[in-house]
Amino acid sequence: VKLTAPEENIENRPAQNLSFVIDRSGSMAGDKLDYTKKAVAFALGHLGQQDHCSLVAFDDMVSIVAPSQPVENKDMLKQSVMSIYPGGCTNLSGGMLQGLREVKQAFKKEQINRVLLLTDGQANVGITNHKRLIKKAGEMAGGGVTLSTFGLGRGFKEDLLIAMADAGGGNFYYIQSPDQIPGIFEQELCGLLSTVAQNLTVKLKTGDGVS
Secondary structure (H helix, E strand, O other): OOOOOOOOOHHHOOOEEEEEEEEOOHHHOOHHHHHHHHHHHHHHHOOOOOOEEEEEEEOOOEEEEEEEEEOOOHHHHHHHHHOOOOOOOOOHHHHHHHHHHHHHHOOOOOOEEEEEEEEOOOOOOOOOOHHHHHHHHHHHHHOOOEEEEEEEOOOOOHHHHHHHHHHOEEEEEEEOOHHHHHHHHHHHHHHHHOOOOOOOOOOOOOOOOOO
């Protein structure tokens, strides 16, 4: 089966409703966090007034850096990103679920509703059981909010983040070095901005005697 998308029409692209969820645990200090903040600022520059976004940061605690809002004052949002500083442990579930709550604030079915989770560590606060985390990602997708995960460096659980992105209907990215972060963010963002259809189904009508 070959599916061919219609020609891109940027003016008619679906609105974006995104939550950037950033791990600011102690191990993110330095280049990892600096490059991550620059990449999120870059992504904000490509969103428009029809889009919504929020910024969530987490270590052992979860903080709303910028609540869900139309992307109107980009300078203020970028300044909010740059104010994020490194902290302690890794409450991955808390950050993800807060991102979900922010996306739900402006949820519409016809939009792209997605949480983008960036982490370099293992879940050691909040929900730490891998099966439960994957289940939560699946529940998010079932409710119309997809999840993309970005694993930085070597300390994170690759299998977990892959499974979460798979269950969450999004993408997984492995980032070996901080300088890759902007390019990978651009790849994800370009995919979101060029979406022409969502939740496609293919129906096959078979002949007699064929199931």
